[in-house]
Amino acid sequence: xxxxxxxxxxxxxxAGKANPSxxxxxxxxxxxxxxxxxxxxxxxxxADMEQGMPVPVVITAYADRTFSFVTKTPPVTYFxxxxxxxxxxxxxxxxxxxxxxxTMTQVRDIASKKMVDLNxxxxxxxATMIVGSARSMGIEVVEG
Amino acid sequence: xxxxxxIAFQVPEAVAPLFAxxxxxxxxxxxxxxxxxxxxxxxxxxxHQEPDGTRIATKIAxxxxxxxxxxxxxTVKPLAPIDWVTQTxxxxxPVRVGRFFIHGSHHKKPVPKGCIGLQIEAAxxxxxxxxxxxxxxxTAIEDLHKSRKVRNVLDMGCGSGIxxxxxxxxxHVPVLGIDIDPVSIEIARENAVLNKVHTEVSLFPGNGYDAxxxxxxxxxxxxxxxxxxxxxxxxxxxxxxxxxxxxxxxLSGLLRRQENMVEAAHRKQGLRLIRRYRLGDWTALxxxx
Numbered sequence: 001x002x003x004x005x006x007x008x009x010x011x012x013x014x015a016g017k018a019n020p021s022x023x024x025x026x027x028x029x030x031x032x033x034x035x036x037x038x039x040x041x042x043x044x045x046x047a048d049m050e051q052g053m054p055v056p057v058v059i060t061a062y063a064d065r066t067f068s069f070v071t072k073t074p075p076v077t078y079f080x081x082x083x084x085x086x087x088x089x090x091x092x093x094x095x096x097x098x099x100x101x102x103t104m105t106q107v108r109d110i111a112s113k114k115m116v117d118l119n120x121x122x123x124x125x126x127a128t129m130i131v132g133s134a135r136s137m138g139i140e141v142v143e144g
Numbered sequence: 145x146x147x148x149x150x151i152a153f154q155v156p157e158a159v160a161p162l163f164a165x166x167x168x169x170x171x172x173x174x175x176x177x178x179x180x181x182x183x184x185x186x187x188x189x190x191x192h193q194e195p196d197g198t199r200i201a202t203k204i205a206x207x208x209x210x211x212x213x214x215x216x217x218x219t220v221k222p223l224a225p226i227d228w229v230t231q232t233x234x235x236x237x238p239v240r241v242g243r244f245f246i247h248g249s250h251h252k253k254p255v256p257k258g259c260i261g262l263q264i265e266a267a268x269x270x271x272x273x274x275x276x277x278x279x280x281x282x283t284a285i286e287d288l289h290k291s292r293k294v295r296n297v298l299d300m301g302c303g304s305g306i307x308x309x310x311x312x313x314x315x316h317v318p319v320l321g322i323d324i325d326p327v328s329i330e331i332a333r334e335n336a337v338l339n340k341v342h343t344e345v346s347l348f349p350g351n352g353y354d355a356x357x358x359x360x361x362x363x364x365x366x367x368x369x370x371x372x373x374x375x376x377x378x379x380x381x382x383x384x385x386x387x388x389x390x391x392x393x394x395l396s397g398l399l400r401r402q403e404n405m406v407e408a409a410h411r412k413q414g415l416r417l418i419r420r421y422r423l424g425d426w427t428a429l430x431x432x433x
Contacts, residue, residue, distance in 0.1 A: 003270050003303075003372075007177030007185075008161075010168070020229045022148050026190045027173035029228030030150075032235050034248075037267035061177070064275035065236075065266045066304070068327070 004063040007031060012056050012075075015049035018042040032065050045071065054078055073117045076133045079110040090138025098140035107131055107141060148223040151189040151200060153216035155208075160185040163216070166203045170195045181425075187216075195220060236266055239273040242286040244310055246273030260313050263338050264304050269328035271304035277370050277396045280421040280428030281307050284394045285368070287419075288430070289314040292392065298322070298364040300379075301371040301397075305332030305347060311366065312344040320364075321347040322355045353382035363388040369395050370428075373402035377409035384413035387433045392418070396428040403427050 009027050018024055018039045028035045038059065046055055056072040081087065084100030104127070111118075111126035120126035131141050151171065155163050160176040164187050168174045171189030179186050189195070197220040205215045238247035245259035248266065255261030266272035273279070285307065288294070294315045299308035302321030312319045319341075323329050326349040336342040348357045352375075365388045369376060376395050383393055393415060398406050400422060407417050407429060415431040 007175060008164075009173060009175040010164070011173035022192065023172035023190045025228035026148050026150075026223055026226075027175060029226065029231055030188065030190070031175060031177055033232070034236065034266045035229055035232045037265050041268055062270055064270060064272045064278065066268065066270050066272050068268055 003066075005060055006063050007061040009033075009059040009061070010056070011059075012054045013042060013046075014051070015046035015053045015055045016043050016051040018046075028059070031061060033059070033061055033067055034065065038067065038069070042069065042071075073114050076110065076114060076130055077137060079113065080130070080134050080137060080139055083110065084134075084139050086139075089136075093136060093138045096138070099138045101140045101142055102134055103142055103144035105144060107134065147225060149191040149194050149220065150223045151191065151195055151197070151218065151220050153187055153204065153218045154179065154184040155187060155213070155216055157182075157185045159211055159213070160187055162211075163187050163204055163207060166207055167200050170200055190223065194222075236272075239279075241273065241279045241282040244273075244282050244286070246306070260310070261339075262306060262309055262313070264306050264335060267304075267331060269304040269323075269325070269331040269335075271302075271306040271370070273306060276423035276426040277428070278306060280423050280426060281368060281370050281394050281396045282310050283421055284396075284419070284428050284430050285310050285314065288366070288392060288394070292366075294366045294392075296361070296364045296388070297366045297368065298358065298362065298386065300352065300358075300367060300369040300383075302332055302347065303328050303370070305335045305345065307368045307370060307394075308332075308345050308347075309336065309339050309341050311368065312341040313339075316344065318361070319345045320357060320361050321345060322350045322352070322358060323347075324349070324351055352379060353386060358386060362386045363391070365391040367391065367393045369393065369397075371397045373398035373406050376406050380409040380413050380415075383410070384415065384433065387415075389433060391433045393431045393433070394428060395431065396426070398427055398429070399425050400427050403429065407431075 020035045054074050059069040061067050083102045083106040086100040090099040107127050107130045111123045111130050118126045164174050164176050171191040173190045175188045177186045201218045208215050233250040243260050245255050246262045297311045297319040299321040302323045308319040308321045329349045332347045336345045419430040421428040
């Protein structure tokens with residue numbers, strides 16, 4: 001049918017745990033989209049993912065206030081913090097020691113999970129990007 | 145509850161994604177929305193804490209200058225605490241189109257006497273009943289029902305299924321719904337059960353008239369197609385192929401200025417215009433084979 005696009009909303013939602021509280025409620029509600037329908041559909045689509053994992057989602061809104069959405073892989077920072085066993089990256093990168101450590105095997109594993117959303121030709125190229133992200137967060141990358 | 149914050153400014157459509165990207169890291173959700181057809185777009189962010197307005201203003205001013213645009217007028221305000229779920233439901237009141245009474249699951253009151261109730265959620269399939277293209281088709285279907293007997297219906301690009309359901313409820317005949325989007329078909333199938341028309345309405349994903357079911361169940365004496373002007377014009381020969389002699393086509397999804405293009409494509413196939421329904425900028429055409 002006449003799916004005229006009138007807007008987009010981009011936000012992060014925990015897999016399987018979308019609910020009408022902020023930011024979903026205000027973000028969708030201000031634009032007149034059906035919050036409960038989004039919550040229902042998102043939770044169904046992410047039911048098989050690790051519950052609570054942050055999932056970036058882009059919602060496309062159409063002229064009659066119906067919508068569609070696509071989910072992306074979680075941010076690199078999420079995977080790195082998880083692999084390093086830390087809650088947050090360093091606030092003083094370069095001025096203090098590393099806050100955690102990841103191995104190249106873990107980096108390659110993250111790279112293969114992120115390949116679909118990264119602008120990289122192969123896993124090795126993606127791994128180089130992940131190493132850069134790790135260093136910018138104060139996480140040391142070691143062989144292994 | 146801790147108040148949320150809202151940032152907002154307006155920019156031209158073509159550059160809205162660029163502006164959204166530069167402010168994204170300051171907010172929990174970012175959206176870009178059309179304010180009026182062909183006009184400015186609203187970039188709107190929702191944040192858990194008060195965002196750094198000065199920093200955001202600097203960023204968007206720099207981007208605007210680099211694009212040769214005037215500096216957008218940024219507003220940063222706390223968002224009034226609102227029960228968004230209730231607010232959403234209130235913003236989806238039932239829609240009445242002729243005898244059709246279209247409502248969501250949150251509408252608990254009975255369907256008014258003499259009306260045909262259709263329960264459709266504004267969800268992931270187009271056709272909530274709110275758009276003029278859907279309303280034009282439903283009006284045309286109801287008018288046709290007053291004067292024509294119909295035995296076999298095709299709803300091409302069925303979305304939520306709303307048009308096919310309307311036809312099924314009026315004529316109680318087999319209806320085939322086809323949509324290129326498998327998600328729409330899943331939702332339409334759920335809607336068919338909710339509306340108790342699943343025995344009459346069959347729904348399949350497929351690429352327009354190439355879907356095998358179309359040939360298998362045709363020809364059709366009523367074809368409904370609420371798509372867009374260009375695909376409608378392109379599909380005219382295929383529509384003619386599947387329309388029974390003397391059959392009717394209801395075409396929607398076209399703007400007034402596109403009427404001639406769509407009509408001409410179908411006239412070339414031997415169909416003649418019977419009636420047009422204009423709602424706002426949109427038109428639905430009724431043609432006969």
